[in-house]
Amino acid sequence: MTGPRRARLRALAKINLDLRVLGRREDGYHELRTVFQTISLADTLEIAFTPGRRSSIELAENQIPDNLVLRAAQAVMDALRRPGRVEMRLSKRIPMGAGLGGGSSDAAAVLLALPVLAGGELSLPDLCRMGRDLGSDVPFFLLGGRAVGIGRGTELFPLPDGAAQMGVLAAPGIHVSTAEAYRLLDASLTTELQENKMFSFQSLAWGWESGRPAVNDFEAVVFPVDGRIARLKRSLMRSGAVQASMTGSGSAVFGLYRTAESAARAMTSLSGNDLAGGRVFRIHLVSRARYRSLWWRALQEHTGANVWPPRSRYLR
């Protein structure tokens, strides 16, 4: 019998540097044009696999109903047919329901790591399909860095990594329902608008570093729901941010700065009242090269060469 194969993973959060909603699709989802970016804020997932005759999946002290990591682990075990015991422990640091993709990143971490530990192999197209079935933001975390997302947000095209940027992330204690935010947007979506948005997004993606103003369509419908979110954005702008935006359907907002000093100063400019019991984090953008090297390092003991997705050394 082989003992447990263990790994300790950092599941990074994302922000949307730009996010446009074009319209409602026939499948009920919305057609998006967005730029995703991984950031340094992360959950920690400890995962162990012990080969055995029977399969089981456990998540210690789980506080989240229908946790996506359990569904991700089940999907991998079904696809691999390598029986064994999967034990996981998740330490949450990424605020939930804030537009930061925490649950999606945790699920992607399982998709990337469990095949390696279990001695199986899933192709990237298979992983993308499994990711999409778990949630619209999951496939992005199979890529990392900066990427354009189209369709449901699950069709991804890498963008070059930008200059390193420091940031401040304010996650107020205000819950925004994603489904409700989409419903609020529906009223304002027209065909004419769709075409305008498509071309303006495209020109932004072509010249990403040229400093065109970024957009998040959800701001127009989420800011009126609670004035404190817009006030946080204004504070970040005033403190010298090169960009300040809400991420996803909120309620977290981020500001990006050229220097660590200006980011540090911005932290102190935020009002406790506007944070509504939430939290502020210092962040930096994480490039795709860095994202991958974090993964390779975390799985070093269980992989051979540094290839993407990480490849198991227990393959039979």
Ligand code: C5P
């Ligand atoms: O895919 P996911 O489960 O993360 O989506 C959560 C909800 O967000 C969906 O039920 C849907 O209401 C909405 N959504 C959407 N269009 C997208 C992504 C999400 O309408 N592209």
